[in-house]
Amino acid sequence: MVRGLDYALKRVGFALITLFVVITMNFFLFRVLPGNAVTNLGRDARLSPQAQHALRVQFGLDKSTAAQYVAYLRQLAHGNLGISYQSRAPVLDELTTDLKNTIPMVGVATLLAIVLGLATGVIAAWRRRTWADHGSVATALIFYAMPVAWLGLMLLLLSNGALPAGGMYDDFAVHTTLLSKWADAGKHMILPAATLALGLYGQFTVITRSAMLETIGEDYVLMARAKGLGNARIITRHVLPNALLPITTLIALSLGFVVGGAILVETVFSWPGIGQAVFRALSERDYPILQGAFLVLAASVIFCNLIADLLYLKLDPRTAA
C-alpha cells in the first residue's frame, strides 16, 4: 500500500515537472519562429507605426523576453491565458468554445478508432498468418500511412455531395427541435470523424495484435485451451486482459490528444475546433492562442498518462515494485 502511494506520488511529481517544462518550452518555442505578431499586423495598411508601437505595448512585446516570460508565468498562476493578438478576446474564452466543438468530433473518431483497432487487432492475432491477419493489418497500415488531409479530400469527393462538405451545422437551416439540430450535427460529423478514425485505427490494430500474440503464447492460454474453453472465453478472460498494458498506454495517449483536435481534419472540413484555431494562430503568430492551445493539449496528455500510470497499479501491481 505504502509502495503504491509512493509510486502514485512520484508519478504526480513527474507530471507536474513535465507540465512546467512544457509551459516554458511553449513560451520560447513560438518566439523562435521568424516573424512576429506586430510585423504580421504591420502588413495591414490600417496600422501606422504609432499603432504598431501601441500594439507592442498593449501585448507586452516591448519588454525583454525574460520579462515577458515572468509576466506569462504570473498570468498563468492566476488562470489567465492572456488575450488573443488577433481577435483581442480572452484566450480562455476562445479555447473553451473551440474545445466544445472539438471534443465531440475527435472524441467520436478516437472511440471509433479504438473499437476498430481493438477488433481488427484481436482478429489478426487470433487468425495469425491467415488472410484475415494479413488483410486487416495491411488495410490498417495503408490507412495509417495515408496523409490524413488527402484521405479527407478523397472521402469528400467520394461522398459526391451526399454528406455536408464543411462546418458543424447547416448554418442556414432553421432547426425547430433539438433533435433535428443534433441530427444535423451528426451528419456533419460523419466525414471528419470517419477520416480521423480511419487515420488513427491502424496503430491500435498493430499494438493490439502484437500484445495479443505475446500473450497467446503464454502457458496459461495453452492450459485454457487444454481445459476445452471456447475461443471467445479464452480471448476475453485470459488473453485480452493480460495484453492491456501497452494498449492502455496508447489509449491514454490518444485520449489526451482528443483535446488537441486534429489540425488537418478540422482544416479540411472547416470544423471550428482547437486544431483549426492552432492552424490559424500559427500563420498569424498569435502566441497567446498557441501557448494556450498547447498548454491545454500538453496538460491533457500528461493527465491521461498519469491516469494510465495509476491504472497500471490496478492492472499490474508489480509496477509499484
Next chain:
Amino acid sequence: MTRVLQRCVGGLALIGAATAIAGCFGSGGSSSSKQQGGNAGSAAVKRGGVFRIAANDGIDSMNPFTAFNSDSHNAFQNIYSFLVQYDTKTFDYVGDLATSWKAQNGGRDWVFKIRTGVKWSDGRPLVAKDVADVMNWATSPKLEGLGLVGEIFGGHLKHAAAPDPQTVVLHYDQPIAVVLSKLAKWPILAPQQWLKFKTVTAAGQFQNTAPITSGPFVVTSYAKRQLLLTKANPSYYGKKPIIDGWGLKQYDNIDAAIQALTSREIDAVEAVPGPSFPSLEANKSLNAVAAPSSFVSDFIINSNPHKTSHRELLNPKLRQAFADAIDKESLVRLIHANKGEPADSIVPKAYGDLPGTQKPSHAPGLPQDRYDPAAANRILDGLGYKRGARGIRTANGAPMNYTVIVPTDAYTGVTRVSDLFKRWFSAIGVGLTIKTFDSAAAYNEIIGTQAATKTPANSYKSFDLSLWNWTSRPDPESLLLVATTGEYGSLSDTGYSNPAYDRDYKRQFTEMDPNKRLAILWDMQRMLARDRPYIPLVWADKLQAWSTKWTGLTETPQGFFNESSNANMLNVHQVG
C-alpha cells in the same frame, strides 16, 4: 497573406445597378456626386431567400478597428452605411448616407449633406452629430494607434462638426485630395455603441458581435470562424434588398467550398482557384465568371540604396535584363489558367478612370517587357558579368546566385512558379534559390531587422529578390503608397527609397485638381517602371462562381462581394 490595399468592370454586365445622378451642391475637388440606388431590372425577379456565400478569407473580427481580412470589410460594406461608396461600373464616387458633398477652403474643409429620416438598427435616429462624434472620438489623442483611423484620417483631421442634423463638416489641417477615397472605407459607427470606450485597448477588445448599424442588412448571428448571417434592414433608407438576407460561411478548404457549391449547400464561391475553374465553367447549373481584377503578381528586387550584398541588383540595366528573362505570357497560361494578362504596372487597369478626369488611373505608355532571353544575355554580357562555373555569371567578384523569398500562403502554384523562374534565370546565367515562408516570416526576412524605427540605413539591407502580389482599392494612391520611404517597416516590400517619388506622393495627396493629380500619379508609375523595384508580372482575373438560380450580380475588380459598394447585395435575387 495577400497584401491588401485592393480592374475595369468585367465583361459580365449582368443586371447593373442603376445609377441615379443626384445634384452636387457647389464645386469640390472630386466633384462628382451621385446616388447609387441599384435596380434589379430583371423581368423575372423572385423575392426572398438567403444568398449563401462561401467566404474567401473569412471574417477575422467584427470590430472595424481590428478587422484585417477582406471578408470582414466586405461584410461591413453591406451592414454599415458609409458617407460615400463606389459605383460598381465606373468606380466614380456615389452617395450613400451623404446625398451631396463639396470641398471648401481649398480642400481643407469638406461638407457633407446627409439623408433625413435615417435610423440606427436599434431604432434611434441617425443624425450628423452621430457621424461627427464618432470621428472626433476615434481621432482623439487618447485613442492614438486605433486601427483603421490612421489609414482613413492620417492624422490630418482636426475636427468634425455637425452644424445642423443633416450637415457634417470635416476640418483638415491641409488640403486632402483623397477624402472621398478614404471615407468610402469608413463605416458610420453608432456613438451609443462606441463612445463608451476610453482606451485603444478597450475599443480594440470590443468584439462587436451584435453591431448597431444603418446599412441595408443587419447582423442576426455571428459565430467566429463559422458564419455571419444577416437579414434585410426594414428601416434602411435606400433601395430595399430583394433578398431576405445573406450569409457568409467559412470554408478553410477551397475544394470543400466548391463541393458545397456543386451540391447546392451554398450559392456562391468568392474565389475559385484556377485549376478548379474549367470544371465549374462546364457545369450548367453554375455561372463561372472570370473578370479583370485588382490582383497583380510581382517580382521584387531589393531597391534599398544601402543594400550591403549583391549591389549589382541596384543596376537598372540588370533589372532590364531580368525583365527580359521573364516570360509573363507563360505565367498567365500556366499559373493563371489563361485568365489574366501580362502586367506593366502594379496599378491595375481594371478600375478604369480616375474620378473627375475621364482618363485612366493606370499610366498609359509604360514600357512593355518582352520575353527575350537573348537580349537579357546581351545586357549582362555588356555589363561584364562573365559566366563562370556551371554557367553562373560573376558580378563584383561574387557568383550571381540570389535567394528569392516566396510567401507560400500568398502565392498560387509556388512550386511551378519557382521552377519556371529558376529555368528562365538559369538561361541568362543567374542562379536562384527559392526560399519559402509564410507571409509573416517572409515579410520579416525582407525587412531584416527588429529595430523599432526602420530606415534605409538599418533595414531592407540583405534580401535579394521576392515574389509576391498586391490587390488594391480603386484610387491608385493606396497602392503607390507602398513604394514610399515612409512605409519602411510597414507596407514597403522593396526597400525602394526615392525622394522624388516621396515628394510626388505628398503632392498628389494635396492636389485638388483631379487632372493635375492624375498627372502626378502617372509620373509616379513611370518612376516605378524606370527604377523597377517591382517587375509587374500578371494582372490575374478574379475567378468566381455562383448558382444560376441567382442573378443580379455585377462583377467588379474586387469580386461580387466587395468593400466598394453594397449594390450587389441589394440587387442579387433568385431567378423567378
